[in-house]
Amino acid sequence: MKEVIRGILKSNELRSTHSRSEILGLFLDSGYALSNAEIEKEISEEHDRVTVYRTLRTFVDKGIIHKVLDDSGTPRYALCSDECQDTDHNHEHIHFKCVSCGLTTCLEEIKIPQISLPKGYKANEVNILMQGVCKNCQKN
Ligand SMILES: [Zn+2]
Ligand SMILES: [Zn+2]
Numbered sequence: 001m002k003e004v005i006r007g008i009l010k011s012n013e014l015r016s017t018h019s020r021s022e023i024l025g026l027f028l029d030s031g032y033a034l035s036n037a038e039i040e041k042e043i044s045e046e047h048d049r050v051t052v053y054r055t056l057r058t059f060v061d062k063g064i065i066h067k068v069l070d071d072s073g074t075p076r077y078a079l080c081s082d083e084c085q086d087t088d089h090n091h092e093h094i095h096f097k098c099v100s101c102g103l104t105t106c107l108e109e110i111k112i113p114q115i116s117l118p119k120g121y122k123a124n125e126v127n128i129l130m131q132g133v134c135k136n137c138q139k140n
């Protein structure tokens with residue numbers, strides 16, 4: 001795990017700081033999208049809000065994580081696939097929010113279909129959120 005974290009930071013030319021390693025570790029561990037507040041709760045108290053905020057912004061800029069919008073209005077973040085480099089995020093997948101456990105996950109293998117816009121509109125970002133019951137909750 002430590003090696004993986006160091007590898008990701010290094011390949012993105014980021015110095016390995018305690019807060020970066022800890023936050024990146026959380027993303028690698030969780031498998032679902034995390035909000036600022038959730039991250040603050042999980043990491044050591046020595047890292048304040050500003051550090052968390054800055055670290056997340058750096059990770060987004062480097063193409064390590066991407067923003068996930070769900071219906072809570074709170075931005076969440078999830079790990080990017082390898083295709084993302086720097087600010088050039090390349091996401092065509094949908095996000096799934098489970099109404100039972102409340103977790104939002106990336107469905108990397110479900111691609112967003114091509115959407116044609118009316119004349120005069122130009123999209124910068126597409127976020128598709130599907131809601132339902134996730135596979136972990138179906139089992140019970
Ligand atoms: Zn990305
Ligand atoms: Zn669930």
Ligand SMILES: [Zn+2]
Pocket residue numbers: 066068078091093094095105106107
């Ligand atoms: Zn995603």
